[in-house]
Amino acid sequence: MDQFNNIGLIGRMGSVRVVETLRRLIAMLNAEDYHAVIEERTATLMSDHGLQVASRKLIGEICDLIIVVGGDGTLLAAARELAKANVPILGVNRGRLGFLTDITPEDLEERVLNVLRGDYVEEQRFLLDAHVRRNGEPIGFGTALNDIVLHPGRSMRMIGFDLHVEGQFVYSQRSDGLIVSTPTGSTAYSLSAGGPIMHPRLDAIVLVPMYPHTLSSRPIVVDGNSEIKIVIGEDNETYPRISCDGQLDITCAPGDSITIVKKPFKIRLIHPTNHNFYATCREKLGWASQISES
Template sequence: MEQFRNIGVIGRMGSVQVVETLRQLKAYLLDENYQVILEQDTATMLPGHGLQVASKKLIGEICDLVIVVGGDGSLLGAARDLAKAKIPILGVNRGRLGFLTDIAPSELEERVGRVLQGEYIEESRFLLDAHATRDEHPLGFGTALNDVVLHPGKSTRMIGFDLYIDGHFVYTQRSDGLIVSTPTGSTAYSLSAGGPIMHPKLDAIVLVPMFPHTLSSRPIVVDGKSEIKLIIDRTHEAYPQISCDGQMDISCGPGDVIRITKKPFKIRLIHPKDHNFYATCREKLGWASNIAAS
Protein backbone atom coordinates (compact mmCIF):
# COMPACT_ATOMS: atom_id res chain seq x y z
CA MET A 1 0.00 0.00 0.00
CA GLU A 2 1.17 3.52 -0.76
CA GLN A 3 2.19 5.97 1.92
CA PHE A 4 0.18 9.18 1.65
CA ARG A 5 1.83 12.35 2.99
CA ASN A 6 0.86 15.18 0.64
CA ILE A 7 -2.94 15.36 0.45
CA GLY A 8 -4.72 17.47 -2.16
CA VAL A 9 -8.23 18.64 -1.27
CA ILE A 10 -10.93 19.62 -3.77
CA GLY A 11 -14.41 20.78 -2.74
CA ARG A 12 -17.64 21.51 -4.59
CA MET A 13 -18.33 25.21 -4.80
CA GLY A 14 -21.42 26.93 -3.41
CA SER A 15 -22.34 24.59 -0.55
CA VAL A 16 -22.38 25.41 3.15
CA GLN A 17 -22.29 21.68 3.95
CA VAL A 18 -19.16 21.22 1.84
CA VAL A 19 -17.44 24.08 3.68
CA GLU A 20 -18.26 22.47 7.03
CA THR A 21 -16.77 19.16 5.89
CA LEU A 22 -13.72 20.87 4.40
CA ARG A 23 -13.00 22.53 7.75
CA GLN A 24 -13.41 19.21 9.55
CA LEU A 25 -11.16 17.45 7.06
CA LYS A 26 -8.52 20.17 7.21
CA ALA A 27 -8.38 20.07 11.01
CA TYR A 28 -8.11 16.28 11.07
CA LEU A 29 -5.35 16.09 8.45
CA LEU A 30 -3.29 18.80 10.12
CA ASP A 31 -3.69 17.15 13.54
CA GLU A 32 -2.33 13.95 11.98
CA ASN A 33 0.65 15.88 10.54
CA TYR A 34 -0.25 15.51 6.87
CA GLN A 35 0.73 18.16 4.33
CA VAL A 36 -2.52 19.63 2.97
CA ILE A 37 -2.70 21.38 -0.42
CA LEU A 38 -5.96 23.12 -1.33
CA GLU A 39 -7.16 23.37 -4.91
CA GLN A 40 -7.23 27.07 -5.83
CA ASP A 41 -11.01 27.45 -6.17
CA THR A 42 -11.59 25.38 -3.03
CA ALA A 43 -9.23 27.68 -1.12
CA THR A 44 -11.60 30.63 -1.66
CA MET A 45 -14.17 28.86 0.54
CA LEU A 46 -11.76 28.74 3.50
CA PRO A 47 -10.53 32.29 4.09
CA GLY A 48 -7.50 32.48 6.37
CA HIS A 49 -6.69 28.78 5.90
CA GLY A 50 -2.90 29.29 5.89
CA LEU A 51 -2.30 26.32 3.58
CA GLN A 52 -0.52 25.82 0.29
CA VAL A 53 -2.74 26.44 -2.74
CA ALA A 54 -2.31 24.85 -6.16
CA SER A 55 -4.09 24.33 -9.48
CA LYS A 56 -5.54 20.90 -10.25
CA LYS A 57 -2.67 20.26 -12.63
CA LEU A 58 -0.06 21.03 -9.97
CA ILE A 59 -1.97 18.99 -7.38
CA GLY A 60 -1.68 16.03 -9.74
CA GLU A 61 2.09 16.50 -9.82
CA ILE A 62 2.90 17.10 -6.13
CA CYS A 63 0.28 15.13 -4.15
CA ASP A 64 0.10 11.46 -3.20
CA LEU A 65 -3.68 11.44 -2.83
CA VAL A 66 -6.61 13.72 -3.67
CA ILE A 67 -9.71 13.88 -1.47
CA VAL A 68 -12.83 15.25 -3.18
CA VAL A 69 -15.60 16.66 -0.97
CA GLY A 70 -18.90 16.91 -2.84
CA GLY A 71 -21.14 14.71 -4.94
CA ASP A 72 -20.39 12.29 -7.73
CA GLY A 73 -20.32 15.21 -10.16
CA SER A 74 -17.46 16.79 -8.23
CA LEU A 75 -15.49 13.57 -8.40
CA LEU A 76 -16.23 13.23 -12.12
CA GLY A 77 -14.74 16.68 -12.70
CA ALA A 78 -11.65 15.89 -10.66
CA ALA A 79 -11.23 12.57 -12.47
CA ARG A 80 -11.28 14.24 -15.89
CA ASP A 81 -8.66 16.76 -14.78
CA LEU A 82 -6.40 14.31 -12.93
CA ALA A 83 -6.56 11.15 -15.06
CA LYS A 84 -3.22 11.82 -16.74
CA ALA A 85 -1.53 12.35 -13.36
CA LYS A 86 -2.45 8.79 -12.25
CA ILE A 87 -3.07 10.02 -8.71
CA PRO A 88 -5.48 8.09 -6.44
CA ILE A 89 -8.78 9.84 -5.64
CA LEU A 90 -10.95 9.40 -2.54
CA GLY A 91 -14.50 10.80 -2.31
CA VAL A 92 -16.36 12.24 0.69
CA ASN A 93 -20.08 12.44 -0.10
CA ARG A 94 -21.82 15.79 0.15
CA GLY A 95 -24.15 15.11 -2.77
CA ARG A 96 -27.18 12.90 -3.31
CA LEU A 97 -26.52 9.32 -4.42
CA GLY A 98 -22.81 8.96 -3.80
CA PHE A 99 -21.87 5.99 -5.98
CA LEU A 100 -18.32 7.33 -6.27
CA THR A 101 -18.04 9.52 -3.16
CA ASP A 102 -18.75 6.84 -0.62
CA ILE A 103 -17.50 8.22 2.72
CA ALA A 104 -20.24 9.84 4.82
CA PRO A 105 -19.29 13.12 6.59
CA SER A 106 -20.39 11.62 9.91
CA GLU A 107 -17.70 8.95 9.52
CA LEU A 108 -15.06 11.20 8.00
CA GLU A 109 -12.26 10.95 10.56
CA GLU A 110 -12.62 7.21 11.14
CA ARG A 111 -12.94 6.22 7.48
CA VAL A 112 -10.38 8.64 6.05
CA GLY A 113 -8.02 7.70 8.86
CA ARG A 114 -8.19 4.01 7.95
CA VAL A 115 -7.55 4.79 4.29
CA LEU A 116 -4.50 6.87 5.18
CA GLN A 117 -3.23 3.97 7.30
CA GLY A 118 -3.37 1.69 4.26
CA GLU A 119 -6.75 0.06 4.85
CA TYR A 120 -8.28 0.61 1.42
CA ILE A 121 -9.02 -1.01 -1.91
CA GLU A 122 -8.21 0.55 -5.25
CA GLU A 123 -10.18 0.42 -8.49
CA SER A 124 -9.07 1.36 -11.97
CA ARG A 125 -11.79 3.10 -14.02
CA PHE A 126 -11.46 4.02 -17.69
CA LEU A 127 -12.69 7.20 -19.35
CA LEU A 128 -13.96 7.99 -22.85
CA ASP A 129 -12.66 10.55 -25.32
CA ALA A 130 -15.07 12.11 -27.82
CA HIS A 131 -13.79 13.82 -30.98
CA ALA A 132 -16.22 15.69 -33.25
CA THR A 133 -15.18 16.64 -36.80
CA ARG A 134 -16.78 18.50 -39.70
CA ASP A 135 -15.43 17.73 -43.16
CA GLU A 136 -12.43 16.10 -41.43
CA HIS A 137 -11.62 19.31 -39.51
CA PRO A 138 -11.69 19.28 -35.66
CA LEU A 139 -14.92 20.63 -34.23
CA GLY A 140 -14.62 19.80 -30.54
CA PHE A 141 -13.21 17.39 -27.97
CA GLY A 142 -14.31 16.13 -24.57
CA THR A 143 -13.55 13.50 -21.94
CA ALA A 144 -16.06 11.57 -19.80
CA LEU A 145 -15.86 9.16 -16.89
CA ASN A 146 -19.61 8.43 -16.97
CA ASP A 147 -20.91 8.94 -20.48
CA VAL A 148 -20.81 10.70 -23.81
CA VAL A 149 -24.33 11.64 -24.92
CA LEU A 150 -25.69 12.69 -28.29
CA HIS A 151 -28.83 14.73 -27.54
CA PRO A 152 -31.12 17.31 -29.24
CA GLY A 153 -30.02 20.29 -27.11
CA LYS A 154 -32.81 22.85 -27.09
CA SER A 155 -34.52 21.30 -30.10
CA THR A 156 -37.55 19.00 -29.73
CA ARG A 157 -36.83 17.13 -32.98
CA MET A 158 -35.55 13.60 -33.24
CA ILE A 159 -31.97 13.08 -34.38
CA GLY A 160 -31.13 10.97 -37.40
CA PHE A 161 -27.71 9.32 -37.30
CA ASP A 162 -25.72 6.31 -38.47
CA LEU A 163 -23.90 4.13 -35.95
CA TYR A 164 -20.65 2.31 -36.70
CA ILE A 165 -18.71 0.08 -34.29
CA ASP A 166 -15.09 -0.67 -35.18
CA GLY A 167 -15.82 0.44 -38.73
CA HIS A 168 -18.82 -1.88 -39.13
CA PHE A 169 -22.17 -0.31 -39.94
CA VAL A 170 -24.72 -1.15 -37.22
CA TYR A 171 -27.87 0.83 -38.03
CA THR A 172 -29.46 4.11 -39.02
CA GLN A 173 -31.59 5.44 -36.20
CA ARG A 174 -34.02 8.22 -35.47
CA SER A 175 -34.31 8.95 -31.75
CA ASP A 176 -33.76 11.59 -29.09
CA GLY A 177 -30.11 10.54 -29.09
CA LEU A 178 -27.67 7.95 -27.84
CA ILE A 179 -25.90 7.41 -24.50
CA VAL A 180 -22.41 5.88 -24.77
CA SER A 181 -21.55 4.83 -21.23
CA THR A 182 -18.66 3.32 -19.30
CA PRO A 183 -19.32 0.79 -16.52
CA THR A 184 -18.91 3.70 -14.09
CA GLY A 185 -21.71 5.57 -15.84
CA SER A 186 -24.00 2.54 -16.07
CA THR A 187 -25.62 3.50 -12.74
CA ALA A 188 -26.17 7.11 -13.87
CA TYR A 189 -27.98 8.52 -16.94
CA SER A 190 -27.68 5.20 -18.79
CA LEU A 191 -29.63 3.43 -16.05
CA SER A 192 -32.42 6.02 -16.25
CA ALA A 193 -32.72 5.36 -19.98
CA GLY A 194 -33.08 1.60 -19.49
CA GLY A 195 -29.45 0.55 -19.81
CA PRO A 196 -27.93 -2.38 -17.89
CA ILE A 197 -25.94 -2.07 -14.67
CA MET A 198 -22.33 -3.08 -15.37
CA HIS A 199 -19.76 -4.04 -12.74
CA PRO A 200 -16.93 -1.45 -12.61
CA LYS A 201 -14.32 -4.13 -13.41
CA LEU A 202 -15.82 -4.82 -16.84
CA ASP A 203 -13.89 -3.65 -19.89
CA ALA A 204 -17.03 -2.79 -21.81
CA ILE A 205 -19.05 0.10 -23.22
CA VAL A 206 -22.85 0.21 -23.40
CA LEU A 207 -24.80 2.10 -26.07
CA VAL A 208 -28.30 3.07 -24.95
CA PRO A 209 -30.77 4.64 -27.43
CA MET A 210 -32.89 7.48 -26.07
CA PHE A 211 -36.58 7.08 -27.05
CA PRO A 212 -35.84 5.40 -30.39
CA HIS A 213 -38.48 5.56 -33.13
CA THR A 214 -38.62 1.75 -33.28
CA LEU A 215 -39.60 -0.94 -30.79
CA SER A 216 -36.69 -3.21 -31.77
CA SER A 217 -33.89 -0.83 -30.76
CA ARG A 218 -32.20 -2.03 -27.57
CA PRO A 219 -29.01 -1.28 -25.59
CA ILE A 220 -25.84 -2.87 -26.98
CA VAL A 221 -22.79 -3.83 -24.89
CA VAL A 222 -19.48 -3.84 -26.79
CA ASP A 223 -15.81 -4.36 -25.99
CA GLY A 224 -14.16 -1.48 -24.15
CA LYS A 225 -11.55 -1.12 -26.89
CA SER A 226 -14.18 -0.49 -29.56
CA GLU A 227 -14.34 2.69 -31.61
CA ILE A 228 -17.86 4.14 -31.71
CA LYS A 229 -18.59 6.39 -34.69
CA LEU A 230 -21.74 8.45 -35.15
CA ILE A 231 -22.53 10.32 -38.36
CA ILE A 232 -25.30 12.92 -38.19
CA ASP A 233 -27.80 12.63 -41.04
CA ARG A 234 -26.90 15.16 -43.76
CA THR A 235 -30.59 15.94 -44.29
CA HIS A 236 -31.07 16.65 -40.57
CA GLU A 237 -32.35 20.21 -40.06
CA ALA A 238 -31.67 20.54 -36.31
CA TYR A 239 -28.28 20.90 -34.64
CA PRO A 240 -27.78 18.30 -31.90
CA GLN A 241 -25.11 18.38 -29.23
CA ILE A 242 -22.55 16.04 -27.69
CA SER A 243 -22.14 16.25 -23.91
CA CYS A 244 -19.44 14.63 -21.74
CA ASP A 245 -20.60 13.82 -18.20
CA GLY A 246 -23.27 16.46 -18.72
CA GLN A 247 -20.68 19.22 -18.39
CA MET A 248 -19.31 20.01 -21.84
CA ASP A 249 -21.44 20.53 -24.93
CA ILE A 250 -20.16 20.33 -28.50
CA SER A 251 -22.61 21.68 -31.08
CA CYS A 252 -22.90 19.44 -34.14
CA GLY A 253 -24.57 19.75 -37.51
CA PRO A 254 -25.62 17.68 -40.52
CA GLY A 255 -22.84 15.38 -41.72
CA ASP A 256 -20.65 15.84 -38.64
CA VAL A 257 -18.77 12.79 -37.36
CA ILE A 258 -18.31 11.89 -33.68
CA ARG A 259 -15.70 9.28 -32.72
CA ILE A 260 -15.72 7.87 -29.18
CA THR A 261 -12.86 5.74 -27.87
CA LYS A 262 -11.35 4.68 -24.56
CA LYS A 263 -8.92 7.22 -23.10
CA PRO A 264 -5.33 5.93 -22.74
CA PHE A 265 -5.24 7.00 -19.07
CA LYS A 266 -7.33 5.49 -16.27
CA ILE A 267 -8.27 6.97 -12.92
CA ARG A 268 -7.34 5.34 -9.63
CA LEU A 269 -10.37 5.37 -7.34
CA ILE A 270 -9.82 4.64 -3.63
CA HIS A 271 -12.48 3.11 -1.36
CA PRO A 272 -12.52 2.07 2.31
CA LYS A 273 -11.63 -1.61 2.64
CA ASP A 274 -15.23 -2.69 3.33
CA HIS A 275 -16.52 -1.14 0.09
CA ASN A 276 -18.77 -3.49 -1.89
CA PHE A 277 -20.33 -2.63 -5.27
CA TYR A 278 -23.45 -4.73 -4.67
CA ALA A 279 -23.98 -3.26 -1.20
CA THR A 280 -23.75 0.20 -2.76
CA CYS A 281 -26.39 -0.77 -5.32
CA ARG A 282 -28.66 -2.08 -2.56
CA GLU A 283 -28.33 1.16 -0.62
CA LYS A 284 -28.46 3.68 -3.46
CA LEU A 285 -30.99 1.96 -5.72
CA GLY A 286 -33.29 0.64 -3.02
CA TRP A 287 -32.78 -3.06 -3.67
CA ALA A 288 -34.18 -5.45 -1.07
CA SER A 289 -31.66 -5.96 1.74
CA ASN A 290 -32.88 -9.40 2.83
CA ILE A 291 -35.37 -12.13 2.11
CA ALA A 292 -38.00 -12.73 4.75
CA ALA A 293 -37.79 -16.16 6.28
CA SER A 294 -40.63 -18.42 5.19
Protein backbone atom coordinates (compact mmCIF):
# COMPACT_ATOMS: atom_id res chain seq x y z
CA MET A 1 0.00 0.00 0.00
CA ASP A 2 1.17 3.53 -0.77
CA GLN A 3 1.90 5.93 2.05
CA PHE A 4 -0.05 9.15 1.66
CA ASN A 5 1.54 12.25 3.18
CA ASN A 6 0.99 15.04 0.66
CA ILE A 7 -2.69 15.27 -0.26
CA GLY A 8 -3.86 17.30 -3.26
CA LEU A 9 -7.35 18.83 -3.35
CA ILE A 10 -9.32 19.59 -6.52
CA GLY A 11 -12.92 20.82 -6.44
CA ARG A 12 -15.67 21.59 -8.92
CA MET A 13 -16.07 25.29 -9.57
CA GLY A 14 -19.24 27.21 -8.74
CA SER A 15 -20.68 24.96 -6.03
CA VAL A 16 -21.38 25.97 -2.44
CA ARG A 17 -21.64 22.28 -1.48
CA VAL A 18 -18.16 21.62 -2.85
CA VAL A 19 -16.72 24.48 -0.79
CA GLU A 20 -18.38 23.11 2.35
CA THR A 21 -16.90 19.65 1.72
CA LEU A 22 -13.45 21.10 0.98
CA ARG A 23 -13.51 22.97 4.30
CA ARG A 24 -14.33 19.74 6.14
CA LEU A 25 -11.52 17.93 4.34
CA ILE A 26 -8.99 20.67 5.09
CA ALA A 27 -9.96 20.72 8.79
CA MET A 28 -9.59 16.94 9.00
CA LEU A 29 -6.25 16.84 7.16
CA ASN A 30 -4.84 19.60 9.36
CA ALA A 31 -6.03 17.85 12.52
CA GLU A 32 -4.35 14.60 11.37
CA ASP A 33 -1.09 16.39 10.40
CA TYR A 34 -1.28 15.67 6.68
CA HIS A 35 0.21 18.19 4.26
CA ALA A 36 -2.61 19.44 2.02
CA VAL A 37 -2.03 21.17 -1.32
CA ILE A 38 -4.89 22.90 -3.12
CA GLU A 39 -5.12 23.23 -6.90
CA GLU A 40 -4.86 26.86 -8.05
CA ARG A 41 -8.33 27.15 -9.61
CA THR A 42 -9.93 25.43 -6.61
CA ALA A 43 -8.07 27.85 -4.32
CA THR A 44 -10.07 30.75 -5.74
CA LEU A 45 -13.19 29.27 -4.12
CA MET A 46 -11.81 29.98 -0.63
CA SER A 47 -9.71 33.00 0.30
CA ASP A 48 -8.86 31.71 3.78
CA HIS A 49 -7.70 28.12 3.08
CA GLY A 50 -4.11 28.68 4.30
CA LEU A 51 -2.70 25.90 2.10
CA GLN A 52 0.07 25.56 -0.42
CA VAL A 53 -1.29 26.29 -3.92
CA ALA A 54 -0.14 24.42 -7.02
CA SER A 55 -1.08 24.18 -10.69
CA ARG A 56 -2.97 21.14 -12.00
CA LYS A 57 0.27 19.84 -13.55
CA LEU A 58 2.43 20.40 -10.47
CA ILE A 59 -0.07 18.99 -7.98
CA GLY A 60 0.17 15.61 -9.70
CA GLU A 61 3.94 15.64 -9.35
CA ILE A 62 4.23 16.65 -5.68
CA CYS A 63 1.27 14.81 -4.11
CA ASP A 64 0.88 11.17 -3.08
CA LEU A 65 -2.91 11.25 -3.46
CA ILE A 66 -5.40 13.57 -5.15
CA ILE A 67 -8.88 13.98 -3.66
CA VAL A 68 -11.41 15.26 -6.19
CA VAL A 69 -14.60 16.83 -4.82
CA GLY A 70 -17.46 17.15 -7.29
CA GLY A 71 -19.19 14.89 -9.78
CA ASP A 72 -17.90 12.40 -12.29
CA GLY A 73 -17.26 15.22 -14.77
CA THR A 74 -14.83 16.86 -12.35
CA LEU A 75 -12.99 13.59 -11.88
CA LEU A 76 -12.93 12.95 -15.64
CA ALA A 77 -11.26 16.31 -16.24
CA ALA A 78 -8.71 15.72 -13.46
CA ALA A 79 -7.98 12.19 -14.66
CA ARG A 80 -7.16 13.32 -18.21
CA GLU A 81 -4.64 15.84 -16.90
CA LEU A 82 -3.15 13.67 -14.15
CA ALA A 83 -2.81 10.33 -15.96
CA LYS A 84 0.84 10.89 -16.84
CA ALA A 85 1.71 11.71 -13.20
CA ASN A 86 0.61 8.21 -12.09
CA VAL A 87 -0.87 9.64 -8.88
CA PRO A 88 -3.86 7.83 -7.30
CA ILE A 89 -7.20 9.67 -7.32
CA LEU A 90 -10.00 9.46 -4.75
CA GLY A 91 -13.44 10.89 -5.56
CA VAL A 92 -15.88 12.55 -3.17
CA ASN A 93 -19.34 12.83 -4.74
CA ARG A 94 -20.98 16.25 -4.78
CA GLY A 95 -22.59 15.71 -8.16
CA ARG A 96 -25.41 13.50 -9.41
CA LEU A 97 -24.79 9.84 -10.29
CA GLY A 98 -21.27 9.41 -8.96
CA PHE A 99 -20.02 6.20 -10.61
CA LEU A 100 -16.42 7.38 -10.12
CA THR A 101 -16.78 9.64 -7.09
CA ASP A 102 -18.03 7.10 -4.59
CA ILE A 103 -17.46 8.65 -1.14
CA THR A 104 -20.56 10.49 0.11
CA PRO A 105 -20.49 13.62 2.31
CA GLU A 106 -22.39 11.74 5.04
CA ASP A 107 -19.39 9.55 5.89
CA LEU A 108 -16.65 11.80 4.51
CA GLU A 109 -14.18 11.96 7.39
CA GLU A 110 -14.41 8.26 8.31
CA ARG A 111 -14.00 6.99 4.74
CA VAL A 112 -11.19 9.36 3.79
CA LEU A 113 -9.26 8.64 7.00
CA ASN A 114 -9.57 4.91 6.37
CA VAL A 115 -8.11 5.40 2.90
CA LEU A 116 -5.26 7.54 4.20
CA ARG A 117 -4.42 4.82 6.71
CA GLY A 118 -4.20 2.18 4.00
CA ASP A 119 -7.71 0.72 4.07
CA TYR A 120 -8.63 0.91 0.38
CA VAL A 121 -8.69 -0.90 -2.95
CA GLU A 122 -7.07 0.40 -6.11
CA GLU A 123 -8.00 -0.17 -9.74
CA GLN A 124 -6.51 1.07 -12.98
CA ARG A 125 -8.62 2.49 -15.80
CA PHE A 126 -7.35 3.11 -19.32
CA LEU A 127 -8.01 6.22 -21.41
CA LEU A 128 -8.34 6.77 -25.16
CA ASP A 129 -6.49 9.22 -27.39
CA ALA A 130 -8.07 10.63 -30.55
CA HIS A 131 -5.89 11.95 -33.38
CA VAL A 132 -7.71 13.94 -36.09
CA ARG A 133 -5.90 14.29 -39.44
CA ARG A 134 -6.67 16.21 -42.63
CA ASN A 135 -4.78 15.18 -45.75
CA GLY A 136 -2.47 13.23 -43.49
CA GLU A 137 -1.62 16.24 -41.31
CA PRO A 138 -2.67 16.42 -37.63
CA ILE A 139 -5.29 19.08 -36.89
CA GLY A 140 -6.61 18.01 -33.48
CA PHE A 141 -5.98 15.79 -30.48
CA GLY A 142 -8.04 14.79 -27.46
CA THR A 143 -8.06 12.34 -24.55
CA ALA A 144 -11.04 10.67 -22.90
CA LEU A 145 -11.61 8.42 -19.91
CA ASN A 146 -15.28 7.77 -20.77
CA ASP A 147 -15.79 8.09 -24.50
CA ILE A 148 -14.88 9.67 -27.78
CA VAL A 149 -17.99 10.56 -29.79
CA LEU A 150 -18.44 11.43 -33.44
CA HIS A 151 -21.57 13.62 -33.64
CA PRO A 152 -23.18 16.13 -36.03
CA GLY A 153 -22.90 19.15 -33.73
CA ARG A 154 -25.72 21.59 -34.37
CA SER A 155 -26.64 20.02 -37.69
CA MET A 156 -29.63 17.70 -38.01
CA ARG A 157 -28.08 15.80 -40.92
CA MET A 158 -26.77 12.26 -40.68
CA ILE A 159 -23.06 11.60 -40.97
CA GLY A 160 -21.62 9.23 -43.56
CA PHE A 161 -18.40 7.54 -42.45
CA ASP A 162 -16.27 4.41 -42.83
CA LEU A 163 -15.15 2.39 -39.81
CA HIS A 164 -11.91 0.39 -39.67
CA VAL A 165 -10.62 -1.72 -36.74
CA GLU A 166 -6.98 -2.85 -36.75
CA GLY A 167 -6.72 -1.86 -40.41
CA GLN A 168 -9.68 -4.02 -41.39
CA PHE A 169 -12.75 -2.41 -42.96
CA VAL A 170 -15.85 -2.93 -40.80
CA TYR A 171 -18.64 -0.98 -42.53
CA SER A 172 -19.81 2.24 -44.14
CA GLN A 173 -22.58 3.84 -42.15
CA ARG A 174 -24.99 6.73 -42.19
CA SER A 175 -26.10 7.69 -38.71
CA ASP A 176 -26.06 10.46 -36.11
CA GLY A 177 -22.56 9.33 -35.21
CA LEU A 178 -20.55 6.76 -33.27
CA ILE A 179 -19.66 6.39 -29.59
CA VAL A 180 -16.26 4.80 -28.88
CA SER A 181 -16.35 3.95 -25.19
CA THR A 182 -14.04 2.49 -22.55
CA PRO A 183 -15.44 0.18 -19.85
CA THR A 184 -15.48 3.25 -17.57
CA GLY A 185 -17.71 5.06 -20.05
CA SER A 186 -20.01 2.11 -20.62
CA THR A 187 -22.29 3.33 -17.81
CA ALA A 188 -22.42 6.85 -19.26
CA TYR A 189 -23.46 8.11 -22.73
CA SER A 190 -22.84 4.71 -24.31
CA LEU A 191 -25.45 3.15 -22.03
CA SER A 192 -28.03 5.78 -23.03
CA ALA A 193 -27.45 4.86 -26.69
CA GLY A 194 -28.06 1.14 -26.06
CA GLY A 195 -24.49 0.02 -25.45
CA PRO A 196 -23.60 -2.82 -23.05
CA ILE A 197 -22.39 -2.33 -19.48
CA MET A 198 -18.78 -3.53 -19.25
CA HIS A 199 -17.00 -4.36 -16.01
CA PRO A 200 -14.20 -1.84 -15.36
CA ARG A 201 -11.55 -4.58 -15.35
CA LEU A 202 -12.28 -5.55 -18.95
CA ASP A 203 -9.64 -4.63 -21.52
CA ALA A 204 -12.14 -3.81 -24.23
CA ILE A 205 -13.67 -0.96 -26.22
CA VAL A 206 -17.29 -0.77 -27.35
CA LEU A 207 -18.40 0.91 -30.58
CA VAL A 208 -22.01 2.10 -30.35
CA PRO A 209 -23.78 3.53 -33.44
CA MET A 210 -26.08 6.47 -32.81
CA TYR A 211 -29.44 6.10 -34.57
CA PRO A 212 -28.02 4.22 -37.58
CA HIS A 213 -29.95 4.22 -40.85
CA THR A 214 -30.25 0.43 -40.71
CA LEU A 215 -31.81 -1.89 -38.15
CA SER A 216 -28.96 -4.40 -38.44
CA SER A 217 -26.29 -2.09 -37.00
CA ARG A 218 -25.50 -3.05 -33.40
CA PRO A 219 -22.80 -2.25 -30.80
CA ILE A 220 -19.49 -4.06 -31.32
CA VAL A 221 -17.02 -4.89 -28.54
CA VAL A 222 -13.36 -5.06 -29.62
CA ASP A 223 -10.01 -5.67 -27.94
CA GLY A 224 -8.81 -2.75 -25.83
CA ASN A 225 -5.54 -2.51 -27.77
CA SER A 226 -7.30 -2.12 -31.12
CA GLU A 227 -6.61 0.84 -33.38
CA ILE A 228 -9.94 2.31 -34.47
CA LYS A 229 -10.10 4.55 -37.53
CA ILE A 230 -13.09 6.59 -38.64
CA VAL A 231 -13.01 8.27 -42.05
CA ILE A 232 -15.57 11.01 -42.68
CA GLY A 233 -17.24 10.56 -46.07
CA GLU A 234 -16.18 13.01 -48.79
CA ASP A 235 -19.80 13.64 -49.79
CA ASN A 236 -20.92 14.89 -46.37
CA GLU A 237 -22.59 18.30 -46.50
CA THR A 238 -21.97 18.97 -42.84
CA TYR A 239 -18.90 19.35 -40.63
CA PRO A 240 -19.24 16.80 -37.80
CA ARG A 241 -17.39 16.98 -34.51
CA ILE A 242 -15.36 14.73 -32.29
CA SER A 243 -16.12 15.08 -28.57
CA CYS A 244 -13.89 13.76 -25.77
CA ASP A 245 -15.79 13.08 -22.52
CA GLY A 246 -18.26 15.75 -23.64
CA GLN A 247 -15.75 18.42 -22.62
CA LEU A 248 -13.61 18.97 -25.72
CA ASP A 249 -14.88 19.38 -29.29
CA ILE A 250 -12.83 19.13 -32.48
CA THR A 251 -14.52 20.15 -35.73
CA CYS A 252 -13.92 17.76 -38.62
CA ALA A 253 -14.38 18.16 -42.36
CA PRO A 254 -15.35 15.70 -45.10
CA GLY A 255 -12.38 13.42 -45.78
CA ASP A 256 -10.85 13.80 -42.32
CA SER A 257 -9.74 10.69 -40.43
CA ILE A 258 -9.96 10.06 -36.70
CA THR A 259 -7.61 7.46 -35.22
CA ILE A 260 -8.45 6.26 -31.70
CA VAL A 261 -5.99 4.25 -29.61
CA LYS A 262 -5.45 3.38 -25.97
CA LYS A 263 -3.41 5.97 -24.08
CA PRO A 264 -0.06 4.66 -22.79
CA PHE A 265 -0.81 5.95 -19.27
CA LYS A 266 -3.60 4.68 -17.01
CA ILE A 267 -5.28 6.40 -14.10
CA ARG A 268 -5.22 4.90 -10.62
CA LEU A 269 -8.61 5.08 -8.92
CA ILE A 270 -8.84 4.60 -5.16
CA HIS A 271 -12.02 3.22 -3.55
CA PRO A 272 -13.05 2.37 0.01
CA THR A 273 -12.67 -1.37 0.69
CA ASN A 274 -16.43 -1.92 0.52
CA HIS A 275 -16.56 -0.68 -3.10
CA ASN A 276 -18.63 -3.03 -5.27
CA PHE A 277 -19.26 -2.34 -8.97
CA TYR A 278 -22.55 -4.25 -9.03
CA ALA A 279 -23.81 -2.52 -5.89
CA THR A 280 -23.01 0.81 -7.55
CA CYS A 281 -25.02 -0.26 -10.61
CA ARG A 282 -27.95 -1.27 -8.38
CA GLU A 283 -27.90 2.08 -6.62
CA LYS A 284 -27.21 4.40 -9.54
CA LEU A 285 -29.21 2.62 -12.24
CA GLY A 286 -32.16 1.53 -10.11
CA TRP A 287 -31.64 -2.21 -10.45
CA ALA A 288 -33.75 -4.37 -8.17
CA SER A 289 -32.23 -5.38 -4.86
CA GLN A 290 -32.12 -8.97 -3.69
CA ILE A 291 -35.55 -10.40 -2.83
CA SER A 292 -35.58 -11.53 0.79
CA GLU A 293 -36.74 -15.05 1.47
CA SER A 294 -39.85 -15.24 3.61
